[in-house]
Amino acid sequence: MLLAVLSNALFFIGVPGQRVLPWLILLLSVVALALVIAGLKRVFSQSQIYRGKVSAVILAVLSLLLFGFGLLASYSGRNIPAAPGAPQVGQKAPEFSLSDSNGKPVSLSQLLSAPLANASHPKGVLLVFYRGYW
Amino acid sequence: MRGIEKDLNEFEAVGVRPVAISVDSPEESRDLSKKAGYTYTFLSDPGAKVTREYHLLHVAGGPEKQDISRPAEFLVDSSGTVRWVNFTEDIRVRARAEEMIAAARTLP
Numbered sequence: 001m002l003l004a005v006l007s008n009a010l011f012f013i014g015v016p017g018q019r020v021l022p023w024l025i026l027l028l029s030v031v032a033l034a035l036v037i038a039g040l041k042r043v044f045s046q047s048q049i050y051r052g053k054v055s056a057v058i059l060a061v062l063s064l065l066l067f068g069f070g071l072l073a074s075y076s077g078r079n080i081p082a083a084p085g086a087p088q089v090g091q092k093a094p095e096f097s098l099s100d101s102n103g104k105p106v107s108l109s110q111l112l113s114a115p116l117a118n119a120s121h122p123k124g125v126l127l128v129f130y131r132g133y134w
Numbered sequence: 135m136r137g138i139e140k141d142l143n144e145f146e147a148v149g150v151r152p153v154a155i156s157v158d159s160p161e162e163s164r165d166l167s168k169k170a171g172y173t174y175t176f177l178s179d180p181g182a183k184v185t186r187e188y189h190l191l192h193v194a195g196g197p198e199k200q201d202i203s204r205p206a207e208f209l210v211d212s213s214g215t216v217r218w219v220n221f222t223e224d225i226r227v228r229a230r231a232e233e234m235i236a237a238a239r240t241l242p
Contacts, residue, residue, distance in 0.1 A: 022224050077226045080204045085189030089219060093210040096184040098155065098177040101164040106177060111153055112212050116146050123149035123241040124211045126234055129185065129203040130135060131225065132156030133196050134166055 022074060029070050036063045093127070137231035139172050144231070150209070150238040151175070157182050157202050179203070209237050217241060 036059075043056045087093050097107040111125045138145065138152045145152055153175045158166070163176040179185050185203040192204040207229045209218035218237035220229040 022226065077224045080195065080223070080225060081192055083190055083204060083206060083221050086206060086221065087188060087208060087216045087219070089216050091216050092214050093208060093216050094184070094187045095214070096187070098179055098184060099160050101160045101167055101176045101178070103160045106175065108210070108214065111151055111175070112210070112214065116149065116151060118146050120146075120149060122151050122212065124151075124209055124217065124238065126138075126145070126150050126152045126238070127208040127210060128135065128138065128152060128154045129188065129190050129206045129208075130154055130156045131192070131195065131202050131205060132158040132162070133200070133202065134158075 022077070025070065026074060029067055032063065033067055036060050135172065136170065137228075138174065138234075139170075141231040141235060142174060144235050145238065148235055148238040149241065150235075153177060155179055155184065155203070157185065157196075157200065207234065209234065209241070211241050 040056060040060050043053055093108060095108050097105050100106050108125070112122060114122070116122050135154055138154075142152070151174075154163075154172075155177045156163070157179050158176075159180060160178045163178055166172065167176055182191055182201050182203065185191055185201075188203075188206070188208075190203045190206050192202050194200070195202045195204070205222050205225055205228060207218075207220040208216050211217045217240070218234075220233075222228055
């Protein structure tokens with residue numbers, strides 16, 4: 001279960017094949033849950049060999065909580081609206097004028113025409129919409 | 135966005151200007167850039183006006199149910215035409231800088 005939680009850190013390292021990570025994390029979580037259940041069964045069916053029923057139950061509950069948090073994180077991570085109306089390849093990007101971080105207005109056409117830091121003419125602009133509130 | 139900052143020279147070499155857009159105010163963007171060391175352009179879309187025009191509105195998606203933008207990336211060529219897009223289905227999974235630079239290389 002810990003492995004499943006820790007594997008979330010892989011998002012920040014930026015390993016290739018990031019797209020499969022959410023599924024890998026889910027898989028690890030399910031495997032961990034199965035191990036927890038198998039462990040609990042053992043403790044209760046062979047109690048003469050395995051002591052510590054109380055600690056086993058506490059650990060199982062903790063694992064379940066972690067699993068729940070994981071599911072919640074997974075759900076909220078994927079709970080974003082589709083963007084069917086957004087500009088697609090081949091369509092014009094709508095023109096805009098917005099303030100930069102110094103409060104200066106900047107338009108898309110300016111971004112497309114102003115020279116880059118190396119004085120070359122830009123071939124394009126990469127618009128990165130992000131959620132904000134960091 | 136950290137990946138973009140890291141590969142900023144690469145973006146410049148392929149002739150592409152990265153621009154980040156969110157509903158954060160200019161002051162908040164300035165603080166974020168300062169803290170995280172971002173040196174490229176950050177634009178502020180208060181009230182999500184442009185976000186709405188790009189059909190990216192995530193109603194009540196903010197921490198206090200504010201309307202924000204869903205994550206999305208567009209590569210726009212010098213004529214203003216979209217040449218590459220990415221709409222993630224999971225906020226934890228974003229386009230990687232290498233992907234975007236590869237797309238930028240195909241621009242005329």
